[in-house]
Amino acid sequence: MYSAEISRMNPTCFLFLVDHSTSMQNPIMGIAGNPKKSEFVADALNKVIQSLVVSASKDMEIRKYYQVGVIGYGFEVKTALGGELANSDLVWIDEIYENPLRIEDRVKKESDGVGGFIEVSTKFPVWVDAVSRGQTPMCAALNKAHEILATWVEEHPQSYPPTVINLTDGEANDGDARVPAELIKSLATEDGNCTILTVHSSSNELSRQIVFPMDVKDLPDHFSRVMFEVSSPLTPKMRATSEELMGTSLEEGAHGLVYNADIAGIVQALEIGTRPANIQL
Amino acid sequence: MKLVWKAFSLCKEGNREEENEDAIYPHLVNGSSLIADQFSCAMADGATTSSFSKLWANLLVKESSLSRAASVDFNQAINAARASWKAALPDKELPWPTAIKVRQGAFATLMWFHIWQKNGVYPLNTLPPDHGWTANAVGDTCLFQVVKGKFVSTFPFTQAKDFSNTPDLISTNIAYTRSRAGSISGKWQRGDHFLIATDALSEWMIRKLESGTLTWALVSENLTSLVRFQTWIRYLRRQSLIKNDDTSLICLTVDV
Numbered sequence: 001m002y003s004a005e006i007s008r009m010n011p012t013c014f015l016f017l018v019d020h021s022t023s024m025q026n027p028i029m030g031i032a033g034n035p036k037k038s039e040f041v042a043d044a045l046n047k048v049i050q051s052l053v054v055s056a057s058k059d060m061e062i063r064k065y066y067q068v069g070v071i072g073y074g075f076e077v078k079t080a081l082g083g084e085l086a087n088s089d090l091v092w093i094d095e096i097y098e099n100p101l102r103i104e105d106r107v108k109k110e111s112d113g114v115g116g117f118i119e120v121s122t123k124f125p126v127w128v129d130a131v132s133r134g135q136t137p138m139c140a141a142l143n144k145a146h147e148i149l150a151t152w153v154e155e156h157p158q159s160y161p162p163t164v165i166n167l168t169d170g171e172a173n174d175g176d177a178r179v180p181a182e183l184i185k186s187l188a189t190e191d192g193n194c195t196i197l198t199v200h201s202s203s204n205e206l207s208r209q210i211v212f213p214m215d216v217k218d219l220p221d222h223f224s225r226v227m228f229e230v231s232s233p234l235t236p237k238m239r240a241t242s243e244e245l246m247g248t249s250l251e252e253g254a255h256g257l258v259y260n261a262d263i264a265g266i267v268q269a270l271e272i273g274t275r276p277a278n279i280q281l
Numbered sequence: 282m283k284l285v286w287k288a289f290s291l292c293k294e295g296n297r298e299e300e301n302e303d304a305i306y307p308h309l310v311n312g313s314s315l316i317a318d319q320f321s322c323a324m325a326d327g328a329t330t331s332s333f334s335k336l337w338a339n340l341l342v343k344e345s346s347l348s349r350a351a352s353v354d355f356n357q358a359i360n361a362a363r364a365s366w367k368a369a370l371p372d373k374e375l376p377w378p379t380a381i382k383v384r385q386g387a388f389a390t391l392m393w394f395h396i397w398q399k400n401g402v403y404p405l406n407t408l409p410p411d412h413g414w415t416a417n418a419v420g421d422t423c424l425f426q427v428v429k430g431k432f433v434s435t436f437p438f439t440q441a442k443d444f445s446n447t448p449d450l451i452s453t454n455i456a457y458t459r460s461r462a463g464s465i466s467g468k469w470q471r472g473d474h475f476l477i478a479t480d481a482l483s484e485w486m487i488r489k490l491e492s493g494t495l496t497w498a499l500v501s502e503n504l505t506s507l508v509r510f511q512t513w514i515r516y517l518r519r520q521s522l523i524k525n526d527d528t529s530l531i532c533l534t535v536d537v
Contacts, residue, residue, distance in 0.1 A: 005525070007295060008295065009294075009295040053378050054378045054381050054382060055330070056378075057332060057376075057378035057379055057381070057382050058329075058332055058382075059332050059333055059335075059379070060371070060375075060376070060379060062378065097376075097378065103377075110384075111456070113454070113455070113456035114456075122377075123377045125377070
């Protein structure tokens, strides 16, 4: 299970659910001067989408290895992709490449190959903007994800199963999120069930970050335990990526939840959830 | 010495043949007989995840094969291939994902094989002076020697468990090349066959060797034509006996 090769014959799907509630305008980890949670999450999401585009890039083309969706939930529940993509729940990765909202010029540091760093000017495509307005209708977002993915798994029975990554800072205020989450997790291709990862961003610098817990008892309160139950156990490849990035091994059963995630925690969780390690040589 | 050359390839199911990233050098007609004191050939497997890796694999096999004829050091040949790869990239401004992939570099395995009857121009002081062969390899493209109809050695891998999704690779970016080439050498006698195969078929052959069920007859009966080879590989794929991947094989027979 979770070993199907990702290819144009058998693509996979990444669906991001992004909390657009008003509380997302607070600074990440509650530290004044830090970026707003909504801005940091949007930036991290744009980088992840960029990585997916690059990994699907082959010579001069972008191969249809993935379909990607971004559903924002706050004052409304709808795709957070804009422009030409605003009416699509799932978009092929080559269409994503062709339709950013804008491309910003940025500078980033890269290894010079001999132990130092060089500054490289780079294009930074933006597909999603920060939004923070409204409540937290997480159940509605999960139900919409279920609706989208139920069709997807029927159409791609041999594919690596879809990955849902839920980025939030709070609890659902429209019901018990475990109910629609179970519906998503029950969807499956021949290669395994859909997985849900939850990245809960911290609102308080003193809160302890809990990364990929093994047991619901590792969580401090009812809300975090609900988040644990919403999330799937990590797949073997996710555990391997996690070990590579964080240097600590995870046992089978570790759940795809980062609770009270700090800046690095958000970035790592997104990479672990999306690294396309299964395109074969 | 007289050598008989055969080479076959089949792209991954679902891909177009022009997307086949296995590379073979030289390009000879199947069944060609070659009379030479020494001969070089090579096979490379370009990595799907990198861009312009078909180009890279083709440059690696060409430069490494030609280098021995010209007595050039193996690493120099790879550096020459690196320079050629950079020069061969499109001149126009690249789309941003392509530019990132180019900075990351292209990757490929390499198996280079050299055989001689008498001492040639290559400095062979540590190798058999006559009737010898040597091979350099990075990655999971494997060499098999068949003596008197029996498989007697495999290189660089000897066990099926050696294969993984992360083989050693040579990169266009020297900073990302993870390993040095392994090497092996030996003697040949009339009637020997040398097979070189990319990972999907190599893994199957080594697994069959481990179970004692690989025979020269089983392999050779599928090397009578390209159509026969491709039919065989498609059958192995359908039976899930080999992975769906670009699959190539060189068969060099010493006919003296």
